[in-house]
Structures are given as C-alpha cells and as structure tokens.
Amino acid sequence: MGTRDLGISDFFSGKGVFITGGTGFLGKAVIEKLLRSCPEIGSIYILVRDKKGISALSRLEKLLSEPIFDVVRSASPKSFSKVIPIPGDVTLPGLGIQDEDLELLRETVSIVVHSAATVKFDEDLKVAVNINARGTDRVLELASTMKFIQAVVHVSTAFSNCDLQLIEEKVYPVRKDPRSFLDQLNGLSDEVLKETLPTILDQKPNTYTFTKHLAEELVNQTYDRKHVPVCIVRPSIVGAALKEPMPGFVDNFNGASGLLVGILTGAMHTVLLNDEYKLDVIPLDFITNCILAAAQRLGSIREWSAKVQVYNLTSYENPFVIPKIIPAAKKTFFEKPFKNLLWYPTLHVTSSYLTFWFLNLLVHQIPAHLLDAISGLTGRKKTFVRIYRRLSGNFDVVRYFTTRKWEFSSENTSAMYNALSPVDQINFCFDVPSINWDAYIRTYIQGLRKYALKDTSSADEGKRVVFKLQILHVLVTSLVLLPIFAVLVVLVNTLSV
DSSP: OOGGGSOHHHHTBTOEEEEESTTSHHHHHHHHHHHHHOTTBOOEEEEEOOBTTBOHHHHHHHHHTSGGGHHHHHHOGGGGGGEEEEEOOTTSGGGGOOHHHHHHHHHHEEEEEEOOOOOOTTOOHHHHIIIIIIHHHHHHHHHTTOTTOOEEEEEOOTTTTTTSSEEOSSOOOOSSOHHHHHHHHHTOOHHHHHHHHHHHHTTOSSHHHHHHHHHHHHHHHHHHHHOOOEEEEEEOEEEOOSSSSSTTOOOOOOHHHHHHHHHHTTSOOEEEOOTTOBOOEEEHHHHHHHHHHHHHHHHHOSSOOSSOOEEEEOSTTSOOBHHHHHHHHHHHHHHSOOSSOSSOOOOEEESOHHHHHHHHIIIIIHHHHHHHHHHHHTTOOOOHHHHHHHHHHHHHHHHHHHSOOOEEOOHHHHHHHHTSOHHHHHHTOOOGGGOOHHHHHHHHHHHIIIIISOOOOOHHHHHHHHHHHHHHHHHHHHHHHHHHHHHHHHHHHHHHO
16 A cells, blocks of 8 residues: 555554644644544654743643643553653754754654744744744754655645735745845844834735745745755634534634633623624634645655645635624523623624724723723722723734635645545544534633633523623613713704704
8 A cells, every 4th residue: 555545544653743833722732633543653753942941841741731632641641652852942043953853853753743933913023033934944954854754744824925815825925035035134133123124024914924924935945945845734713623632622812712702701892803704713623634634645645746735724615704603602601601701791793993993982991991990999900991901902913814804715725635535534624614603613612611711610600790790781881871872962952953
C-alpha cells in the first residue's frame, strides 16, 4: 500500500511530528487529536519557551494536565510519554534550539505543524514581524534540513488578504520583497515606524494581517527555492469545538468567544455587524482535522505541485448569521444561566453606525455612568465606566472584521475533504456545509460556561441572579428613558404651539 492510499491515522503511524504554538488553543488541540486519533504516532515534539522562570518541561507537564486532554488521560495515559518538549522560541535565531535537539529533529521529524503566532491585532510591528514572519522563516529553514520531511503545514488566517473582496486559495504577492523589507525594518527607529506605519501596512487594517500575509509569501518563496513540501491552511475565526475533544470545548475569550461572553454576561448590549449580520466562525475541531488532512495529502503526493497548495476553511458557504441563532442562544442561556453576570443580558444587532452610536450611548454609556454614581453614593467601587471603556477599546480593534464581508473560494478544501475515505470523513470531519449552527451555538454556550468561565453553579442559582438583574434592568431602563420621553413631550408641545 502506497502512502497515498493510507488513511490519516495510518499516515501518521510511526512518524515524528514537530509542532510550534503547541501551548496555544489550536496547537494543543492538534496535539490532543494526534494522541487520541493517531495512536501509533511516533514522537510529538513541541517547541516550548521558558516563561517567567518556568522551564519548558514544567510548562509541558502543566499543559498536559489541562481539561482538553481529559479524554486521552482517561483512555490512554501512557501516550503522554510521546510528547517531548523542545526548549526554544520562534523569536530567536535558529528557534533558540540547542544543537543536540536540532540534530534529533533533523533525524526523526517527518511532519511540521507551524501554528505559533501572535494574534494580537494591534501588536507592535517589530514584535509581530519577529513572531509571525521571521518565526515562519526560521521554522521553514529548520524544515529544509530535516532528512525525512514530508509535509509542513503553515497555519495562516483567512484574513491574511482582507484588503481584497474575493479571497481565493492562492498566495497573493506582496508589494515588496519580504526579505528586503525585513532587512530594512531593522534600521527603522520606533519614531519613524510610528509615522510610516499606515504606508507600510498598505491597506491592511493591522499588524496581524500584514505579517500573516508576509509570512505566506515567505512560505511561497521557500517552496519555490528550497523545494520544502509546505502547504497553507487558512481558518477564519476560531470557535469552540463542535464535537472533539469534548463538545463546546473552549478555554479562552478570544474572537467569537469574547463576543459571546460579553453578550451573555450582560456586558455588551449592542453589536455593530455587516449588513448581512454574518460572523465567519469555524469550530476548533474542524480546523484541527483540516490541518492533519492537509499534512496527509501533502505527504502522500508523488508529483511536485507547481504552486503552494492553500486551503481556505471558512463558513462562507454555510454562514453563521447572528439573528438566526439568537433564539437557540437565548433558550440555551436561560435554561441554565451563568451565575456571575454583570447585567441582565439583552442584544440589539445593527449594521448602521449611527444606530450603533445611539444605542451604545443609551444602553452602555449612560447606564454605566448612572451605576457608577449609585456605587459612589453607596460606598462601593466605581467599575462600570472603566469596564465599558475597556470593552469598547477591545471591540474597536475587531470592528474591521465584524462590519465587512468577504467571498472565500474553497475548491481545494472541498476536494481534499471529498478525497478522504468514508471513515476519515467521520473521524477527521471538516465539512462546513454539514454544520447545524443552532446546535453549535447551544454547544458553544454550554462549553463557555463549563470550560472558559468554569461556572459550576446550578440552574436555579443562575436563574435567581437573572431574576434580580431583570428587575434592576427595568428600573435603570426606566430612569434612562423617562427623561428622554419627557424631553420629547416638551418638544412636541412646543412645536405644536
């Protein structure tokens, strides 16, 4: 049987895998999936940097104790011995890896999954470049020296070319040669960078998308010049798991998770979206499965492709539409509400900047100042205005993505999925058209409650909190609306005289 005939699990049998970004949300999901679904895998090497005096080994031990590995821990605890920490850092020359470890990787690794990145949208340009662009170049340089390398999967983002309306599955050229740009960047002072940043970003909204685009071009050049077998997987917004390792698993508040928590805890009451009210979200396990399928597909080809294969993984063909999932979300939440709420949760979705400005003033700013005034009178700490300013700042950063629409082609991704065996289509599913978004949002909310918020309260406890906040919500809303109503009455009477 040739490698092209092997299923995904069999393909990874006995192989060494090197993973960057393994302590991140997506990276640890890849590790977990390999341990659980590819039991005959060889060693899994994880690039881990020392952090705040904690060694790479200690960080790995802590990582493997997290809830995401509960299923593996229960079914096959001995498999953890296959996970080996490699002390290093993508920001350092040679990835900061010691010679002995470098030799080990060069002799034993067949597959590389590069998911390390800074996802902070407004990251300092030099920091973002060093991690997202130079870091990618360093990983590719190491991969080019691996004796048995079969596949390198570079995890990018569907928004790396967000300045375009239609995003196809190809690498788009950058205006400047990336390596020349990297050399020039070293000589620029922080003051000059600050002044010229808009020109440098060249229609990109932030340093994150700019450096991810830059990294893709570095991948493209390495593929052409060094013939390293590398492909690119471009997921959109990473959401909670649909099914694996546990339904609804999510342990952070990034992206869609932060938006949902903000709404469900009563912190956010109005959201500005594009005119179709779509948010491009993909479940965590779909991304993990797509990455492993891409590695298998690339590692099994017998002929060198003329171009780097790119796989867009988005919900464009089966969109996640906010108003459509609100009924299922409300039902799920109110059946078992979160206990720690900031306010009674309500939501007004709009695509109008003017409407959003007015609603933000009405349901965020005025109530926040009113509640802080009450807190001051009762001797409590004033927190509401500060909270809303922080939330407003956070959502200002992501507004570019919530208020725009894109078309994504996905022929490569669909072809890859359709080429899988029926068994692999079940065990490594990333068939976006099959997602039921109502079921997903129910799972998502339950996962946020259990894994991200770690809320162990009963349904009755949560309902009591909601009832009290609902009464307070009615009172405060009345205090806000009555003066407005009174002013309107006076204006009407004045105009009618």
